[in-house]
Amino acid sequence: MTLFLHGLGHAHPEYEITNRFLEELDIGTDDEWILERVGIHARRSVLPLDYIRTTRNRDPRAALEAADWSQADLGAAAARMAVARAGIQVADLGLVIAGNSAGDTHSCPAEACHVARSLELEVPAFDVSSACTSFYVQLHWLSLMQPERLPDYVLIVAPETLTTTVNYDDRATAVLWGDGAAAAVVSTRHPSSAQVLDSTVESRPDGAEKVLIRRGGHFEQDGRTVQMFGIKRMTRCVALLRERHEQEGRRFHFIGHQANLRMLERVREQCGIHPQRHHTNVEWYGNTGAASAASVISMQWEKWGPGDDLAVAGVGSGLTWASYLLRFGEAA
Numbered sequence: 001m002t003l004f005l006h007g008l009g010h011a012h013p014e015y016e017i018t019n020r021f022l023e024e025l026d027i028g029t030d031d032e033w034i035l036e037r038v039g040i041h042a043r044r045s046v047l048p049l050d051y052i053r054t055t056r057n058r059d060p061r062a063a064l065e066a067a068d069w070s071q072a073d074l075g076a077a078a079a080r081m082a083v084a085r086a087g088i089q090v091a092d093l094g095l096v097i098a099g100n101s102a103g104d105t106h107s108c109p110a111e112a113c114h115v116a117r118s119l120e121l122e123v124p125a126f127d128v129s130s131a132c133t134s135f136y137v138q139l140h141w142l143s144l145m146q147p148e149r150l151p152d153y154v155l156i157v158a159p160e161t162l163t164t165t166v167n168y169d170d171r172a173t174a175v176l177w178g179d180g181a182a183a184a185v186v187s188t189r190h191p192s193s194a195q196v197l198d199s200t201v202e203s204r205p206d207g208a209e210k211v212l213i214r215r216g217g218h219f220e221q222d223g224r225t226v227q228m229f230g231i232k233r234m235t236r237c238v239a240l241l242r243e244r245h246e247q248e249g250r251r252f253h254f255i256g257h258q259a260n261l262r263m264l265e266r267v268r269e270q271c272g273i274h275p276q277r278h279h280t281n282v283e284w285y286g287n288t289g290a291a292s293a294a295s296v297i298s299m300q301w302e303k304w305g306p307g308d309d310l311a312v313a314g315v316g317s318g319l320t321w322a323s324y325l326l327r328f329g330e331a332a
Contacts, residue, residue, distance in 0.1 A: 003143055003196040004187045005326065006088070006153070008298040009081025011074045012044040012180040012285060017163070021049065022174055025056070029171040039261025043178030043286025045163040046074075056168040061216050063164035071100065072114035074181035075159035078291075078298075079119060082155070085301060086185040086192075093185070094151020096125040097142075099134030100160050101289045101317065115157055123151075132257055132316030133201070134158050134290035135182060139324055140199040147188035157183040158290035167218040176260060178286025182294035194304070198244060199324040200237065207319035230259055230315040231266045237313035237323035238271045245325050250307050251277065257314030258282035258292035267313075290316075297326070304328045 019031040019041060034040060046067040047057065057063055075098060083090050096119075098112035112125035130137040138156040159181035168174050186196070207229070214220070234256050246252050254273045256264045261282050268278045281296045288295060293312050297304070304310070310326040 002188070003139060004190060004192040005194040005196055006185045006187060006190070006192045007082040007084070007086030008294060008301055009078040009083070009085065009183045010180065010291070010295040010298040011077035011081070013046045013069045013074065015045045015047065015049055015068075016042050017045050017049070017052070017178070018042045022171070025053070025168060025174070027169055027171045027174060029175060034175045037262065038175055040175060040283060040286055042284050043163070044180060046161045046179050047163055052168050057164070057166055058169070060165050060218055067161060067164060069161070070114070071111055071159035071161050071181070072118045074161070074179070075111070075115040075157040075183065076118035078159070078181040078183035079115065079155055079157055081298070082183040082185045086153070088153060088185065090119050090121065092153050093121060093155045094123055095154045096121060096123060096157065097138050097154065098125075098127050098157045098159065099129035099138055099290060100158055101131040101134070101162060102165050111159065112157070115159070130316060130318060130320050132289045132292070133314050133318070133320045133322045135294050136199065136312075136314055136322030136324060137201050139186070139196055140201045140322065142186060142188070143196070143199050150188050152189055153185055153187050155183060155185055157181065158294065160289040160291045162287070162289050165218055170218070173218070173221070176287045178288050180285060180288035180291045180295055182291040182298060184294065193306070193329055195327050195329070197325040197327055198241065199322070201320065201322040203318045203320045205318065226319075227259070227263050229319060230257070231263055231270070233315050233321035234267045234313040235270045237321060238267065238273070238311050241311040241313070241323055241325050242271070245309060245327070250309050253277045253279060253308060253310045255279050255293045255296050255310055255312045257316070258285070258296065259287050259315070306330050
């Protein structure tokens with residue numbers, strides 16, 4: 001079944017955690033070290049910088065109270081942009097599906113209910129979460145449904161406030177994470193100029209403890225293992241999409257999970273993608289989890305047109321990897 005993408009949206013909070021700020025925390029890192037390893041200059045946070053500076057976020061439970069934006073705030077902002085780009089009204093949405101890496105509540109209620117309330121919607125709302133691959137899984141899940149059982153327009157949203165889970169005494173994680181949201185308006189009934197093709201989702205549960213956020217705890221990961229896993233799986237995903245869908249006369253682009261720039265460069269090189277066809281925002285926004293790749297596409301929304309094929313691939317906790325091909329054609 002073809003899913004039609006009518007509009008994408010994104011949102012990021014205003015507080016900027018620069019490399020200079022991390023240097024001033026005196027946690028054994030500096031701009032040169034960060035750029036060499038992960039290629040990130042800055043990232044955004046819902047937490048006031050004074051709060052991070054003073055507390056180092058040693059108690060992540062207190063971070064929810066300290067945050068100036070909730071996940072619902074970010075998710076609703078991204079959703080409004082997606083709806084405007086789709087050329088519909090918020091009231092036209094018939095279903096809200098959300099998902100992320102660490103919700104503001106422990107799924108009680110679902111994050112989708114918070115977003116729907118912010119949008120003043122009274123429609124079915126529930127979560128389909130798979131950490132950093134949540135956005136992919138939401139699209140894949142919808143592609144498996146009976147089209148006639150779905151409403152005209154569905155909102156999927158991935159709001160992330162991962163900096164609330166970061167221990168800012170730990171340079172290995174402090175340099176990576178940023179906050180943001182991505183949202184999409186999709187339909188199985190109404191055609192548009194963008195179609196989601198050939199979505200895939202796979203998991204290797206024996207690696208479930210490689211990336212963790214324990215209840216009330218900080219983010220943890222086996223960084224090197226996860227990075228090598230991510231490079232390998234994303235490379236395979238892009239190669240398969242290319243084999244199945246690359247066509248002469250169409251432009252084949254790559255957008256990957258924005259884990260870190262060095263990791264993405266390895267994937268691009270191994271897949272033989274020209275640098276001009278590789279698109280990122282991790283340099284200035286950090287790893288925004290489930291929102292990451294979709295936010296890259298959204299931030300360049302006006303750029304895409306007939307002839308553009310976007311190979312989107314990501315990895316996440318689980319361990320899980322996923323992909324989809326976004327094809328742009330003539331306006332419907």
